[in-house]
Amino acid sequence: MLAPALALARLDRVAAQTVERTDTPKQGVLRVTFDPRILTWDRVYTGNGLASLGAPLTGDTVGAPHIPLVARLQQDVRTASGIPDFVATLGHGLLAVYQERRVTPLNVELGVTSRLSLAVTVPVVRTATRAALQLSQANANLGSNPRATLSGADQQYTSFFGQFSTALAQLRDSVATGHYGCPLSPECAQAQALLTRGDTLHDALQRMIYGVGGVASPFVPLISSSAGIAIASGVAQVQQQLQTTFHVPGFTASFLLAADTLSAPYTFDAYLPGVVGANGAVFGWGYNPFRYAWRLGLGDVELAAKYRLVAGGTYAAALGVLARLPTGTRDSTLEVLDAAVADHQLDLEGRVTQELTLAHRLWLNLSVRGGTQRPGTRARRVSPLDAFLVPFQATTVLNWDPGDYAAIDFAPLYRFLPQFAAGVTIGYWSKRADQYGYRTAQDSLAIATALGAPTPANVLDQGTSARWLRLGVAFTYTGPAVESGFTVERTVSGAGGQVAAATVYRLVLRISRKLF
Numbered sequence: 001m002l003a004p005a006l007a008l009a010r011l012d013r014v015a016a017q018t019v020e021r022t023d024t025p026k027q028g029v030l031r032v033t034f035d036p037r038i039l040t041w042d043r044v045y046t047g048n049g050l051a052s053l054g055a056p057l058t059g060d061t062v063g064a065p066h067i068p069l070v071a072r073l074q075q076d077v078r079t080a081s082g083i084p085d086f087v088a089t090l091g092h093g094l095l096a097v098y099q100e101r102r103v104t105p106l107n108v109e110l111g112v113t114s115r116l117s118l119a120v121t122v123p124v125v126r127t128a129t130r131a132a133l134q135l136s137q138a139n140a141n142l143g144s145n146p147r148a149t150l151s152g153a154d155q156q157y158t159s160f161f162g163q164f165s166t167a168l169a170q171l172r173d174s175v176a177t178g179h180y181g182c183p184l185s186p187e188c189a190q191a192q193a194l195l196t197r198g199d200t201l202h203d204a205l206q207r208m209i210y211g212v213g214g215v216a217s218p219f220v221p222l223i224s225s226s227a228g229i230a231i232a233s234g235v236a237q238v239q240q241q242l243q244t245t246f247h248v249p250g251f252t253a254s255f256l257l258a259a260d261t262l263s264a265p266y267t268f269d270a271y272l273p274g275v276v277g278a279n280g281a282v283f284g285w286g287y288n289p290f291r292y293a294w295r296l297g298l299g300d301v302e303l304a305a306k307y308r309l310v311a312g313g314t315y316a317a318a319l320g321v322l323a324r325l326p327t328g329t330r331d332s333t334l335e336v337l338d339a340a341v342a343d344h345q346l347d348l349e350g351r352v353t354q355e356l357t358l359a360h361r362l363w364l365n366l367s368v369r370g371g372t373q374r375p376g377t378r379a380r381r382v383s384p385l386d387a388f389l390v391p392f393q394a395t396t397v398l399n400w401d402p403g404d405y406a407a408i409d410f411a412p413l414y415r416f417l418p419q420f421a422a423g424v425t426i427g428y429w430s431k432r433a434d435q436y437g438y439r440t441a442q443d444s445l446a447i448a449t450a451l452g453a454p455t456p457a458n459v460l461d462q463g464t465s466a467r468w469l470r471l472g473v474a475f476t477y478t479g480p481a482v483e484s485g486f487t488v489e490r491t492v493s494g495a496g497g498q499v500a501a502a503t504v505y506r507l508v509l510r511i512s513r514k515l516f
Contacts, residue, residue, distance in 0.1 A: 108120055396443050
């Protein structure tokens with residue numbers, strides 16, 4: 001929110017800095033505003049109320065609900081083990097996350113006439129995410145994929161699946177050529193049932209180890225877990241039936257599972273950027289590790305014009321237009337949690353600001369603004385809203401049409417002294433959902449291959465709408481040469497998507513100089 005002036009008839013002006021003001025610099029006057037803002041938050045408003053930023057990796061069972069690779073693994077383990085209610089878990093997790101965004105805009109406004117002004121705002125933005133994960137594996141039933149940690153694991157899996165495929169092919173050929181009394185004998189029915197069971201087990205185990213589309217799960221069940229024991233037993237039963245009942249020899253290799261839970265150097269944090277296996281394959285997600293790091297970048301530069309329609313002693317009104325240019329630093333797809341530096345697309349905004357002064361002391365300011373955000377492109381990992389860790393292979397550049405927005409800011413202030421005023425602020429913001437689409441059919445096909453199933457780009461639309469209400473307090477002081485103000489605001493409600501429950505601190509310093 002931007003900022004008022006207490007326009008008092010026949011008295012010195014007391015400037016406030018919470019809502020856009022109606023006044024413009026006089027002709028030939030340059031007004032420079034230094035307007036740093038700090039936003040901090042560790043929770044977001046969701047459809048189910050307030051939630052911690054670290055909620056996806058916090059709880060007794062860290063796994064399938066927010067990690068798509070684990071969800072896919074869980075389904076394959078259920079198929080392979082025959083345990084329909086198996087729940088894959090990496091253990092008990094606690095992810096602590098705190099985000100901060102510091103915007104330092106420098107605004108320069110020139111009075112063209114006594115009512116018209118032109119302005120440019122150049123924002124410098126710093127963002128930081130502090131994140132730390134504690135993972136207790138006392139109840140974990142997953143460990144590292146042996147292909148990522150054991151030398152020679154690939155050769156053992158090649159032998160296992162080679163023998164398994166050969167044995168099934170031999171059984172299938174025998175059924176097709178009339179062995180075992182096929183097609184009508186009970187023994188033939190048993191052979192066909194074993195063939196179906198073997199194909200299902202083979203495919204589920206292969207997906208567990210090699211994944212889909214070249215994206216393998218970093219994890220597999222522990223050999224000591226209920227699922228691991230059931231899988232080993234199921235493989236042994238198939239081997240025994242093939243050899244003793246249907247006389248298909250040669251399938252004797254054992255199936256490797258994880259011997260232990262995650263441990264150094266193969267910790268959960270190590271899989272965020274990815275662990276390189278002995279064969280050069282990368283297991284993980286391609287993110288930067290959890291850390292405390294600052295990002296610095298240029299925000300979207302703003303060009304604005306304002307015309308003061310009414311400049312009365314008790315009432316004033318102004319119209320404004322603004323263009324927000326796509327100059328900002330783009331978001332990173334390498335951060336698990338990323339506080340955006342800028343949108344990097346063109347916005348066109350219109351503003352109406354009104355001021356009403358009552359009894360020379362009470363000042364009421366109302367600002368209404370709305371904007372349209374022009375389409376562009378954006379790199380994202382294609383995934384549903386509840387997916388927290390998404391494979392790097394799901395990254396692509398998409399067509400992006402961000403939703404239009406509208407906002408209302410109201411700031412009643414009371415003048416206690418000629419130079420000092422204080423009051424409250426009320427701000428409401430609403431934005432429509434964004435719309436994403438693939439640029440080409442090939443992009444859609446590449447994502448479907450990587451994720452193992454067609455995934456529409458519009459899954460990213462979910463959670464991009466936003467509505468929030470902020471309340472705050474404001475204090476202003478006008479000295480001989482400098483106007484100043486300080487505001488603290490808190491987001492008290494949010495809806496429509498993941499809305500930051502942010503606290504906003506704002507300091508404004510403003511000076512004016514006559515140029516001509």
